[in-house]
Amino acid sequence: MPDGGFNCRSNRSGAHHSSLHSTLSVLEGIETYRRQGYQYQLPKLLPMANEAKEFILLHRLYKSDHTGKVIDTRFLRLTYPGRWRYDILRALDYFQYAERTSDTHMRDALEVLLSKRNKDGTWNVQAKHPGAVHFEMEKAGKPSRWNTLRALRVLKYYQNLTPQFH
Numbered sequence: 001m002p003d004g005g006f007n008c009r010s011n012r013s014g015a016h017h018s019s020l021h022s023t024l025s026v027l028e029g030i031e032t033y034r035r036q037g038y039q040y041q042l043p044k045l046l047p048m049a050n051e052a053k054e055f056i057l058l059h060r061l062y063k064s065d066h067t068g069k070v071i072d073t074r075f076l077r078l079t080y081p082g083r084w085r086y087d088i089l090r091a092l093d094y095f096q097y098a099e100r101t102s103d104t105h106m107r108d109a110l111e112v113l114l115s116k117r118n119k120d121g122t123w124n125v126q127a128k129h130p131g132a133v134h135f136e137m138e139k140a141g142k143p144s145r146w147n148t149l150r151a152l153r154v155l156k157y158y159q160n161l162t163p164q165f166h
Contacts, residue, residue, distance in 0.1 A: 004051035004058075020059065020075070020086040023052045024094060031098045053100065061091045061109035076112055077127040080138065080146040085129055088112060093150045096157035107161050113151055123147040 001007055005018025006026045030049045034042060058065050062075040070076065075087055082090045088109040095106065116123055122143035138144045 005055035057105040078147045079127045083129045092154040123151045
């Protein structure tokens, strides 16, 4: 899309603005493709990925670039598995996986993540997305091994932006 991100509805509904959901999904795919050593079209994909990263950062991972208000409060709920849906932990985990250096545009999302930490140092599953599951791994509202792992990985990587974590 012209704003640097992606939107799966652009072909069907004529969307004019990128979606954080679609943009993050595409970025995860490009990064996995790159890490697996594939080269076909990579010189075209990497600049697109850089623009898409900037699109997410422009939104401070969850805020309107026009008003500064939260785009969708569901972006602040930590889920696992995330399926195709966007949330700040999934975005922060992507950025550390892609080895994106720290950026002050991440600070607000990191502070939200820190505020969600339980007293025992874990993070809960705060929401579940509908869809078929083969077995229930973790229950919503309870501490999550997966969210805790991802949150700790993010906070370790971005420790310079999260001094209160240590």
